[in-house]
Amino acid sequence: MRQNGRTRITDIARKLGVSTATVSRALTGNGYVREALAAKIRAAAVEMNYTLPGSVTGRRVLLVSSQEAMIDFQRSQFTMHVLAGLQERADAQDIRVDTQIYQGADGLQSLRETAEAEDVIGVLLVTVDDAILDFAHELPRPAVIVNGDDPGMRLSSVTPCNRSAAALATRHLIELGHRRIAFMNKPGRRTILRRFEGWKDALAEDFDPRLTIEVEDWTAEAARRSVTEALENGLEFTAIVAAGDILAAGAVAALQSAGWKVPGEISVLGIDGLPQGQYLSPALSTVKIPMHAVGALSLDLLCETVRLRSAGIDLPARRIELACELIRRASCGPCST
Numbered sequence: 001m002r003q004n005g006r007t008r009i010t011d012i013a014r015k016l017g018v019s020t021a022t023v024s025r026a027l028t029g030n031g032y033v034r035e036a037l038a039a040k041i042r043a044a045a046v047e048m049n050y051t052l053p054g055s056v057t058g059r060r061v062l063l064v065s066s067q068e069a070m071i072d073f074q075r076s077q078f079t080m081h082v083l084a085g086l087q088e089r090a091d092a093q094d095i096r097v098d099t100q101i102y103q104g105a106d107g108l109q110s111l112r113e114t115a116e117a118e119d120v121i122g123v124l125l126v127t128v129d130d131a132i133l134d135f136a137h138e139l140p141r142p143a144v145i146v147n148g149d150d151p152g153m154r155l156s157s158v159t160p161c162n163r164s165a166a167a168l169a170t171r172h173l174i175e176l177g178h179r180r181i182a183f184m185n186k187p188g189r190r191t192i193l194r195r196f197e198g199w200k201d202a203l204a205e206d207f208d209p210r211l212t213i214e215v216e217d218w219t220a221e222a223a224r225r226s227v228t229e230a231l232e233n234g235l236e237f238t239a240i241v242a243a244g245d246i247l248a249a250g251a252v253a254a255l256q257s258a259g260w261k262v263p264g265e266i267s268v269l270g271i272d273g274l275p276q277g278q279y280l281s282p283a284l285s286t287v288k289i290p291m292h293a294v295g296a297l298s299l300d301l302l303c304e305t306v307r308l309r310s311a312g313i314d315l316p317a318r319r320i321e322l323a324c325e326l327i328r329r330a331s332c333g334p335c336s337t
Contacts, residue, residue: 007045007048007050008050009023009024009027009050011048011050012041012044012045012048012050015044015048016040016041016044018037018041022037022041023041023045025038026038026041026042027041027042027045027050056093056095056121056303056306056307057093057094057095058094058095059095059096059119059120059121060095060096060097060098060119060120060121061090061095061096061097061098061120061121061122061123061124061299061302062098062099062100062111062114062115062120062122062123062124063083063086063097063098063099063100063124063126063146064100064102064111064123064124064125064126064127064132064136065099065100065101065102065126065127066101066102066103066127066129066132067101067102067103067107068103076218077246077274078244078272078274078289078291079126079147081274081291081292081295082146082147082291082292082294082295083126083295084292084295085291085292085293085294085295085296086124086146086295086296086298086299087295088292088295088296089295089296089299089300090299093299093303095121095299095303097124098120100114105131108131108132108135111135112135112139115139115141116139116140116141120141121141121142121302121303121306122141122142122143122144122302122305122306123136123139123141123142123143123144123302124143124144124145124146124298124299124302125143125144125145125146125148125155126146126147126148128145128148128149128150128190133150133152133154133155136155137154137155142156142302142305142306142309143155143156143302144156144157144158144298144299144301144302144305145157145158145159145298146158146294146295146298147159147160147191147294147295147298148190148191149190149319150317150319151190153316153317153319154317155317156301156305156317156318156319156320157298157317157318157319157320158294158297158298158301158320158322159191159294159319159320159321159322160289160290160294160321160322160324161194161321161322161323161324162191162192162194162195162198162271163194163195163197163198163201164198164323164324165195165198165271165287165289165324166183166194166195166196166197166198166199166202166241166243166271166287167198167199167201167202168198168287168324168326169198169199169241169269169271169286169287169326170198170199170202170203170241171202172269172285172326172328172332173239173241173267173269173332174202174203176239176267176332176333176334176335177334177335178238178239178267178335179206179238179335180206180208180211180236180237180238180239181199181203181206181211181237181238181239181240181241182211182212182213182230182235182237182239182240182241183196183199183211183212183213183240183241183242183243184213184214184215184223184226184227184240184241184242184243184247184248184251185212185213185214185215185243186214186215186216186217186218186243186244186247187214192243192244195243195271196212196243199241210235211235211237213226213227213230213235213240214226215247215250218244218246218247219246219250220246220247220249220250220253221250222247222250223242223246223247223248223249223250223251223254224250224251224253224254224257225254226250226254227240227250227251227254227255228254228257228258231254231255231258231260237266238265238266238267238335238336238337239266239267239268239269239332239335240266240267240268240269241269241271242268242269242270242271243271244270244271244272245270245271245272245273245274245276245277245284245286246272246274247270248268248269248270248271248277248284248286248331249270249277249280249284251268252268252280252282252284252331255268262282262331263282263330263331263332263333264333264336265336267285267331267332267333267335268284268285268331268332269284269285269286269287269331269332270284270285270286270287271286271287271289271324272286272287272288272289272291273286273287273288273289273291273324273325273327274286277327277329278329280331282329282330282331283329283330283331284329284331285326285327285328285329285330285331285332286327286329287324287325287326287327288324288325288326288327289322289324290322290323290324290325293322294322297320297322301318301320
C-alpha cells in the first residue's frame with residue numbers, strides 16, 4: 001500500500017507482478033533487466049507518479065543567500081541578470097526555485113532542515129563565506145556556487161573568468177598606448193579580487209599599486225566621489241578599468257565634471273556588459289560577462305550532479321569558468337600623452 005500518498009517500489013512491483021529487486025534494478029540501472037521489461041517498469045513508474053532516480057522535473061532547488069547579501073543583490077542589476085538566466089532554465093525543466101534567506105547560525109540550522117526535504121534536489125549558493133561553505137559541504141544534497149568559487153575546491157561552482165576579463169580590458173587599453181591605467185575597486189568580494197589580479201597581470205612591469213582607486217559602495221555616486229578625490233590628490237592616469245559598469249559610469253561623470261575629455265584625454269572601460277552602458281555619453285566600452293549563462297549553467301551543473309549520483313557516480317568538485325567578450329564603444333581611445 002502507499003504510505004503518505006507516495007508511490008513506492010513495492011507498489012510498482014505488486015502492480016506488475018515482479019520482485020522489488022527487479023524494479024529497483026530497472027529504475028537505477030544497477031544490474032541487468034531485459035530491456036522490454038525495464039521499459040514496462042519505467043512506464044509504470046511514470047504512470048504511478050513515482051519519482052524516478054535522478055529525476056528533476058517537478059522538484060525544487062534552494063537558492064541560498066544571507067540576509068545582508070540579499071539587500072545588496074536587490075540593487076545589483078548584474079545579479080538580477082544572473083538569476084534571470086537561472087530562472088529561465090528552471091522554468092524550461094519545470095523546476096521550482098525556492099529562495100532561502102538566512103541570518104546567523106540559527107538560520108543555517110533551519111536551512112539544513114529545509115534542504116533535507118524529499119523534494120529538494122540540491123542547493124545553489126549566491127552567498128559565499130566560510131560559514132556557508134562549511135554548511136553546504138556537510139549537506140546530504142549537492143550544492144553549487146553561483147558566480148563565485150570555493151578556494152578549497154570542496155564545492156562545484158560556475159563563474160565568469162573574472163581574472164581574464166580584467167586582463168582583456170587592460171590589454172585593450174595597452175594596445176591603445178596607455179600605460180598608466182588605474183583600477184577602480186570595491187574590495188571585499190573574491191570575484192572582484194580576481195579582476196584586480198587580471199589588471200595586475202596585464203600591466204606586468206608597468207603595474208603601480210598607487211593606481212588603485214577604491215570606492216566605498218557599488219554605486220555611481222560613490223565612484224564619482226572616489227575619482228574626484230583621486231584627481232584632487234594629483235593621481236595621474238590616462239585610463240581607468242572599473243571593476244563594474246556602475247563604477248565606470250560614475251568615473252565618467254567625475255572626469256567630465258572636472259573638465260577632462262572622455263576619451264580624448266582619459267579612457268574608461270567597465271566590466272559587466274550591462275545593457276544600459278551603450279546609452280551613456282560616451283557609450284561605455286566594457287567586457288561583457290555572460291550573466292544569463294552563469295545562472296543557467298549553475299542549475300545545469302547541479303542537475304547533472306544529481307543524475308550522476310543517482311547512477312552511483314560521484315565526481316570531484318568542478319570549477320567552470322566562462323569566457324568573456326570585449327565590447328568596443330566610444331569611451332576608449334588612443335593615449336594622448
